[in-house]
Amino acid sequence: MADGDFNPSRRRLFTRRARDPVRPPWARLARFTELCTRCDKCREACPEGIVARGDGGFPEVDFRLGECSFCHACAEVCPVEGLFAPPQRTPWTIQARIGDGCLTRAGVYCESCRDSCAPRAIQFELALRSVPRPRVDTAACTGCGGCVASCPAGAISIGATSIGEGHG
Ligand code: SF4
Ligand code: SF4
Ligand code: SF4
Structure with missing residues (x-):
């Protein structure tokens, strides 16, 4: 295939991540990377130490480090209004x-x-x-x-x- 025949949909196929990152529980996913300021507060607040700095510095849950206790601390410490849902909602x-x-x-x-x-x-x-x-x-x-x-x-x-x- 010549360079001029580049097909963006095929490129996406090859560059797509093998898995979607798991954001902290209660995170509103649709606009997450748009709204999250990467302040690291959720990572620092997690008592289980399972929130890691992922691609682009955005928080991701890494279950190799432990399990989520659903304490809602990550959501409560987030300074961005509306980025997390209240605890009575389903966490994920x-x-x-x-x-x-x-x-x-x-x-x-x-x-x-x-x-x-x-x-x-x-x-x-x-x-x-x-x-x-x-x-x-x-x-x-x-x-x-x-x-x-x-x-x-x-x-x-x-x-x-x-x-x-x-x-x-
Ligand atoms: S709910 Fe608690 S344990 Fe789960 S990721 Fe958030 S801070 Fe960590
Ligand atoms: S812990 Fe053992 S039984 Fe469970 S998924 Fe892993 S290999 Fe399978
Ligand atoms: S509820 Fe059980 S099966 Fe489901 S993620 Fe937790 S430990 Fe694994």
């Missing part, structure tokens, strides 16, 4: 996903993630001629991220669900 719609790297898919016995989940949203189902496999109960999963660091294979990710993209 993200949930745990168990990927193909799960050891049980290779026939290895592992139930590490089960006990890390306080709401008991990870259940193990018996499988014929195989080790029990985990399944996330989407009605119970809060997206807290507590299971992420517990997985020795790094097979658990937290991402958007089909319910929606969180606060607009």
Whole structure:
């Protein structure tokens, strides 16, 4: 293909991020990068230490560092009016996903993630001629991220669900 045939939609395909960043809970996502001043106050306020400085200096939750306790401190300390929703709203719609790297898919016995989940949203189902496999109960999963660091294979990710993209 000649240079003049550059196709921007193909470029987007190649440059698109592998995953969308997880903003702090209750963040209104639609205008987040437009309104956030990158002041770092939410990162400093998080008692769990899970808010990291992400791409462009915008805050992102990194569940490898721990889980969200839904304390609302990040939202309360934010100086930008309206960037976060009040605590009575749903904090986010993200949930745990168990990927193909799960050891049980290779026939290895592992139930590490089960006990890390306080709401008991990870259940193990018996499988014929195989080790029990985990399944996330989407009605119970809060997206807290507590299971992420517990997985020795790094097979658990937290991402958007089909319910929606969180606060607009
Ligand atoms: S709600 Fe609390 S624990 Fe969760 S990211 Fe915000 S400050 Fe951290
Ligand atoms: S901890 Fe990871 S490898 Fe183990 S069962 Fe859970 S998802 Fe699979
Ligand atoms: S994200 Fe939290 S509630 Fe959901 S499965 Fe993991 S530990 Fe359980």
